[in-house]
Amino acid sequence: MANEHNLTPDVDGFEDVTSALMETVNSYPGLSVGEKFKFTTIEPGAGLSIFASSGSYILEDHESITGHVWQQCLYPFMVVYQVSGLSQKRKMLLKEWMDTFGRWLTRQPVKIGENTAVLEEWPKLTEGRVIRNITRQTPAYLGSINEDKSETWVMNLQIQYRNEFDR
């Protein structure tokens, strides 16, 4: 699998991180009843979606004198919200909702209604992989206006995780 950085992919890591990420985002307390994030679903009226832009890849690869390997890996992704027919005020609220969600996913405390919500720990991975952090690369912004006048709002984030194993 190629990516724009021309780095080695972490194929198993992609599946592992995707699974943990989807479980976490769908536990966001700011979701309405019945509302769910879909995975890489870009279609008019699709609502919320997580779009993994370039797969998961290895940024750094280290090997110790004992044959223990640890890798710094990156999983860039986008939060995409497909909406249509929104008023100016609703658009502002949508952007605010996405930015609040972004803060929550990066483990900052956020206000949801009367309550303060915090993501207490990074999503759990398996087989020697551990998430080190999730960071926002952009605030929520209008990515595109589609032919049917629906709008695609986007926010870019990335997950840095560590993978360890013995050779």
Next chain:
Amino acid sequence: MVERRYLAHFLSVDFNINKAAGTNDDGQTYVRIGSYLEQYQEELNPQVDVRQNILGEQYVVHNGYQVQSNAEPFYIDIDATGRDKALSDRLQEIANDRLNGDKCKTFRVDALFEVVTEGSTVTIQSLWAYREECVLVPQSVGGDTSGVQIPFQVLNTGNRKKGTMTWTMDVGGKFTLD
């Protein structure tokens, strides 16, 4: 070329060089170090003085070695089943209680292993192994955001002996004097 992982470095976590020998080994509890070390070496630091006599001839005075190693980084391990737990505990004790002298004294073993295949049986045997008394000196406590570190120096103090080393993940290292 020999893969680097076959040269292994062990430290006794007993910190008791007078501990009675076992039936089949020297009785020390050895742990292998280096899980996060991308390089580690015995720095021999040879004490060499090159001089010239009145005849214009060059001669060398070689007084021996001041051997030491630096283990940096060393991430402390507090997981009860972690491979670096025993050494981490001792290093924290030395650093926190500012211990010195014989309380920091232990054995190091450096051994080169080879893979031996006999029929369908594959074993790892030491080609050579040397044990020497040493002093462990923690250098700092803390480090960057990658994890809590206590890097340390290993300073050899002599009494070097040749022997045989065995090592497995579950049993650990066992050293037997020749």
